[in-house]
Amino acid sequence: MELSYSGAFISNEDLNHIRPLIKENHYLLDKKTGKGNELLGWMDLPSNYDKNEFERIKTTAYKIQDESEVLIIIGVGGSYLGVRACIEALNHSFYNSLSKEKRRFPEIYFVGNNLSSKYFADLLEYIEDKDISLNVISKSGTTMEPSIAFRVLKNLMEKKYGNREARNRIYITTDREKGALRELIRLEGYESFVVPEDICGRYSVFTAVGLLPMAVSGIDIDEIMKGIYDGMIEYSEEDFDKNICYQYAAIRNILYRKGKDIEILANYEPSLFYLSEWWKQLFGESEGKNGQGIYPASANFTTDLHSFGQLIQDGKRNIFETVIMIESLEKDLELNFDGDDFDGLNYLSGLSLNYINAKAFEGTREAHENGGVPNIVLTLSKLDTFHLGKLMYFFQKACVMSSYIQDINPFDQPAVEKYKNNIYRLLENNKEATSCI
């Protein structure tokens, strides 16, 4: 992967100023002595993971592929977004709609990431006549949305299959020792996988949290591990000039200090939509603390150029963009020649859609930069399992470096308790009110 940016927004002086801070924080990371260091398990996960569990994930994935037409994944936040990002980026754009023969593996649906009864009821209606397996993912085992979804689906599966067969189709990924789900595993004997205690939700995609669903969808999880291993080696380089991960963290902080407090992660590939959703949670929940943090937004180009392209070009000048570009895509289309040239597009005939997309990026980058929106460009040679794994590791490490630059602990999220407590209070009140009737 390559990183590029325009010198018009970042000077050598800016970089020289931030270098010592990067160096200092590199040592905190390397020696694991910085804030929240008890949650740095994801950092050396590529070489230090449970090999037995890894093999069991593969065997379980084959079993699910064999037994089920549909895999339902229950989880929210860090127990959901990374998994979905990988599945959507690496599989066919219409994976679930393909014929069984073409898809080969179970359809995959996500639930327990919202409280919409319409969404849930529609899903239940859709899976009514299908054979299903369930992967419940929750480190704490007590998060409201997945807990509600599991309660409903457990009941449904026990009615449909009987308790014994339901048990055979339910897989749980949770903490090794603690939590309501671990208790239930002890009681019911469900097959289970571990979210290591030194890895928090938004850094957990390369544990069983992400690996089991990925493997069910046919993704080669050995390649994922190779990609993150490569990232671990490359991005642990101390020399700032050789480490693009640290450069990315530094540049976004330089821009932030210059008043650019919104970062848009932009892509030109619809299959990267959920990668951006994962990235937003990673940076938002890690950095957004103590009145600080760059607001993480996303854009899917060229689609969004026709919606808020105007604002990016010409609105308040507090935005910068990080653009993910893919150098070579597996699939391409060539524009045909039309005898009548009814749309006046014959000047494009013979060109590939990827080429036109790349030109759209170049033109947009130039316009946005001329309009005062700095672009950081991350160019991946390919969008495959190896490179996606490496990219996600890159973002995880850059996010921690970036948080450390702002003197923030990236691994806690104390403020999310505020809305949760309000919801619980309102529902508790409601319970009292209902029980009085």
Ligand code: PA5
């Ligand atoms: O990153 C995090 O820690 C959170 O987003 C959690 O992943 C999310 O709240 C879900 O938590 P749990 O896995 O405990 O259900």
